[in-house]
Amino acid sequence: xxxxxxxxxxxxxxxxxxxxxxxxxxxxxxxxxxxxxxxxxxxxxxxxxxxxxxxxxxxxxxxxxxxxxxxxxxxxxxxxxxxxxxxxxxxxxxxxxxxxxxxxxxxxxxxxxxxxxxxxxxxxxxxxxxxxxxxxxxxxxxxxxxxxxxxxxxxxxxxxxxxxxxxxxxxxxxxxxxxxxxxxxxxxxxxxxxxxxxxxxxxxxxxxxxxxxxxxxxxxxxxxxxxxxxxxxxxxxxxxxxxxxxxxxxx
Amino acid sequence: xxxxxxxxxxxxxxxxxxxxxxxxxxxxxxxxxxxxxxxxxxxxxxxxxxxxxxxxxxxxxxxxxxxxxxxxxxxxxxxxxxxxxxxxxxxxxxxxxxxxxxxxxxxxxxxxxxxxxxxxxxxxxxxxxxxxxxxxxxxxxxxxxxxxxxxxxxxxxxxxxxxxxxxxxxxxxxxxxxxxxxxxxxxxxxxxxxxxxxxxxxxxxxxxxxxxxxxxxxxxxxxxxxxxxxxxxxxxxxxxxxxxxxxxxxxxxxxxxxxxxxxxxxxxxxxxxxxxxxxxxxxxxxxxxxxxxxxxxxxx
Amino acid sequence: xxxxxxxxxxxxxxxxxxxxxxxxxxxxxxxxxxxxxxxxxxxxxxxxxxxxxxxxxxxxxxxxxxxxxxxxxxxxxxxxxxxxxxxxxxxxxxxxxxxxxxxxxxxxxxxxxxxxxxxxxxxxxxxxxxxxxxxxxxxxxxxxxxxxxxxxxxxxxxxxxxxxxxxxxxxxxxxxxxxxxxxxxxxxxxxxxxxxxxxxxxxxxxxxxxxxxxxxxxxxxxxxxxxxxxxxxxxxxxxxxxxxxxxxxxxxxxxxxxxxxxxxxxxxxxxxxxxx
Numbered sequence: 112x113x114x115x116x117x118x119x120x121x122x123x124x125x126x127x128x129x130x131x132x133x134x135x136x137x138x139x140x141x142x143x144x145x146x147x148x149x150x151x152x153x154x155x156x157x158x159x160x161x162x163x164x165x166x167x168x169x170x171x172x173x174x175x176x177x178x179x180x181x182x183x184x185x186x187x188x189x190x191x192x193x194x195x196x197x198x199x200x201x202x203x204x205x206x207x208x209x210x211x212x213x214x215x216x217x218x219x220x221x222x223x224x225x226x227x228x229x230x231x232x233x234x235x236x237x238x239x240x241x242x243x244x245x246x247x248x249x250x251x252x253x254x255x256x257x258x259x260x261x262x263x264x265x266x267x268x269x270x271x272x273x274x275x276x277x278x279x280x281x282x283x284x285x286x287x288x289x290x291x292x293x294x295x296x297x298x299x300x301x302x303x304x305x306x307x308x309x310x311x312x313x314x315x316x317x318x319x320x321x322x323x324x325x326x327x328x329x330x331x332x333x334x335x336x337x338x339x340x341x342x343x344x345x346x347x348x349x350x351x352x353x354x355x356x357x358x359x360x361x362x
Numbered sequence: 363x364x365x366x367x368x369x370x371x372x373x374x375x376x377x378x379x380x381x382x383x384x385x386x387x388x389x390x391x392x393x394x395x396x397x398x399x400x401x402x403x404x405x406x407x408x409x410x411x412x413x414x415x416x417x418x419x420x421x422x423x424x425x426x427x428x429x430x431x432x433x434x435x436x437x438x439x440x441x442x443x444x445x446x447x448x449x450x451x452x453x454x455x456x457x458x459x460x461x462x463x464x465x466x467x468x469x470x471x472x473x474x475x476x477x478x479x480x481x482x483x484x485x486x487x488x489x490x491x492x493x494x495x496x497x498x499x500x501x502x503x504x505x506x507x508x509x510x511x512x513x514x515x516x517x518x519x520x521x522x523x524x525x526x527x528x529x530x531x532x533x534x535x536x537x538x539x540x541x542x543x544x545x546x547x548x549x550x551x552x553x554x555x556x557x558x559x560x561x562x563x564x565x566x567x568x569x570x571x572x573x574x575x576x577x578x579x580x581x582x583x584x585x586x587x588x589x590x591x592x593x594x595x596x597x598x599x600x601x602x603x604x605x606x607x608x609x610x611x612x613x614x615x616x617x618x619x620x621x622x623x624x625x626x627x628x629x630x631x632x633x634x635x636x637x638x639x640x641x642x643x644x645x646x647x648x649x650x651x652x653x654x655x656x657x658x659x660x661x662x
Numbered sequence: 663x664x665x666x667x668x669x670x671x672x673x674x675x676x677x678x679x680x681x682x683x684x685x686x687x688x689x690x691x692x693x694x695x696x697x698x699x700x701x702x703x704x705x706x707x708x709x710x711x712x713x714x715x716x717x718x719x720x721x722x723x724x725x726x727x728x729x730x731x732x733x734x735x736x737x738x739x740x741x742x743x744x745x746x747x748x749x750x751x752x753x754x755x756x757x758x759x760x761x762x763x764x765x766x767x768x769x770x771x772x773x774x775x776x777x778x779x780x781x782x783x784x785x786x787x788x789x790x791x792x793x794x795x796x797x798x799x800x801x802x803x804x805x806x807x808x809x810x811x812x813x814x815x816x817x818x819x820x821x822x823x824x825x826x827x828x829x830x831x832x833x834x835x836x837x838x839x840x841x842x843x844x845x846x847x848x849x850x851x852x853x854x855x856x857x858x859x860x861x862x863x864x865x866x867x868x869x870x871x872x873x874x875x876x877x878x879x880x881x882x883x884x885x886x887x888x889x890x891x892x893x894x895x896x897x898x899x900x901x902x903x904x905x906x907x908x909x910x911x912x913x914x915x916x917x918x919x920x921x922x923x924x925x926x927x928x929x930x931x932x933x934x935x936x937x938x
């Protein structure tokens with residue numbers, strides 16, 4: 112197993128109160144697999160991704176990648192292994208950096224050469240014209256920004272991509288294009304996805320296995336087949352499925 | 363001209379330089395719409411023009427005394443602003459005084475905001491005890507009235523222009539540290555900082571390349587608005603005899619010298635006073651205009 | 663009877679780089695029915711909703727050949743006349759209750775404010791009316807909610823409070839701009855059916871603005887599909903599956919389905935002639 116998460120708990124301390132955002136969640140993801148975390152707001156699904164990246168405090172449990180526990184702080188080697196795409200493309204790109212700067216930054220940090228060619232290749236890979244290279248983020252649409260964010264995450268050629276609601280801030284037609292792009296990139300590069308979404312249909316489209324979460328706890332793990340045939344065993348997973356399927360308007 | 367505008371308006375810039383120039387051009391278009399800000403800019407440019415060309419513009423030597431011409435009223439032929447008690451031409455002295463004012467303003471701009479920016483961003487970025495220590499030091503400086511602290515510093519260092527600048531710089535960085543820290547606190551938890559940290563960026567790189575550019579606009583606005591205060595403090599120190607020393611034509615010093623004749627020869631103190639007033643107003647208007655252009659919150 | 667009639671509505675923003683048209687000639691009529699406006703971001707759907715209340719600030723400009731509400735010319739109305747209309751006869755529910763409720767005022771006080779000032783009701787009467795309004799949006803424990811601050815409420819609860827607040831003056835027209843897109847799926851349906859019920863029982867007109875075509879179809883009688891500031895298709899909700907316009911079809915097909923195929927999702931062809 113490439114990613115192993117064992118009894119992970121995350122506790123935030125805010126104004127003297129302890130908030131348990133994630134409680135004893137365990138799952139594992141195989142190499143080249145696409146794993147989905149689904150749940151509503153406050154279910155702790157995004158917090159798990161942030162804990163993997165060292166952006167949220169781990170109070171108990173362990174995260175292993177390739178069988179090795181993660182170092183703290185995560186360090187440069189981790190950065191070349193695991194990258195993340197954030198939910199809001201309007202917040203995840205520096206407003207005063209050009210696309211060129213955004214994409215060259217990871218290369219500069221790791222002292223990699225040939226940034227001109229790499230940046231143009233990266234833009235082509237995510238389906239953006241090379242002419243966009245010196246634009247600022249505010250000169251791009253939401254979908255184009257998210258493509259830049261994906262290109263940035265792939266600059267260091269990681270094996271694992273953490274996707275935190277990568278399309279929930281996008282329009283439906285742009286969501287379709289972005290999901291297609293992610294699927295293509297995964298196939299081309301043999302990436303492992305750990306994807307978070309509140310949208311069961313998106314997760315179902317993208318992932319092989321799914322973990323349903325509620326209030327920081329794991330509710331039920333489902334395979335794609337089990338989800339399609341509505342073979343869930345817990346009430347919450349069933350309610351979530353019903354609410355999502357309700358909107359599908361078969362036709 | 364039109365090809366330059368086309369180059370600036372190109373939606374697909376070909377180089378970093380071009381995209382930056384295009385952004386500056388857009389800011390300028392926005393700035394230009396505010397007439398008061400344009401007046402402020404004009405005044406600031408006039409100050410620079412005056413100080414650069416003072417030797418050419420000045421009809422007389424600002425220091426040479428001519429006791430036969432002392433205390434001539436304004437509009438006297440050859441002395442349209444009149445003369446002071448040593449017969450020196452006030453207009454020439456104001457022209458050369460603008461050099462001193464500009465020198466003080468530039469030195470303060472180059473020191474205080476930089477110190478404030480570094481301390482503020484470091485404190486805000488790291489938080490915890492680093493923040494506590496740096497901010498308590500800032501609070502200590504803020505606890506004293508600015509002019510009193512500057513006076514005390516000059517009293518220790520000895521009067522003189524450089525020491526006056528030093529005193530002003532040392533007393534004016536804390537507000538910039540405060541502004542920069544507040545801005546850093548909102549920026550530090552943003553996704554784009556998290557994304558860069560995830561790529562293995564060091565703290566120094568994050569602060570310098572990612573946090574500081576976000577704090578810069580508010581600090582620049584604050585600096586421009588504070589310039590009036592800096593000029594007034596410098597003039598105040600000059601007035602009290604602790605800043606620039608006579609016979610240099612510093613505006614505060616000129617007011618101080620003129621106060622003896624305020625009722626009979628009002629122009630001796632009034633002319634430099636007007637100069638201070640106009641320049642302070644100019645910087646204030648400029649700062650207000652810059653806020654409209656640079657502040658991301660008020661834009662849109 | 664036509665409640666709201668809009669002819670050739672245009673909203674233009676003057677920017678540094680020249681005028682930008684957000685709404686380019688939109689016309690529609692609404693009686694006491696439910697009208698949906700669907701489109702993606704930048705389609706001008708929100709601007710259309712705001713323009714009806716003339717809630718567009720400079721540098722934006724509103725122009726229309728005709729815009730009448732219940733016989734009153736909205737384009738010629740004075741600011742005072744518009745203020746009298748807003749809230750009282752035309753109400754608006756925004757996307758996120760977090761930004762629409764005053765964070766330092768108790769919910770009850772906010773609900774009662776209008777009643778006390780506009781309608782000059784006594785404290786007890788206003789309180790009773792506010793509780794009744796919360797009851798109407800199916801808040802089980804109105805007493806507690808009245809005494810709560812907005813941040814103590816969940817998103818769904820906050821949005822219900824907003825709806826209650828908007829419905830207290832008994833408006834004739836409700837403009838709901840993405841009223842549920844900040845909410846969880848399981849809460850969305852609940853809030854929508856409350857809204858739907860209120861509109862039906864009180865005989866109001868509803869303009870429901872959303873990016874979600876499927877959602878709109880379930881809660882509206884008629885749907886306007888907008889793209890780049892223009893209406894590309896207007897159709898009865900029940901005919902949606904027979905939509906003719908490629909954009910409408912694209913919006914319908916591009917969403918993934920549970921148990922659907924793993925083929926690439928059909929994307930919109932933005933280079934087609936209609937997209938110009």
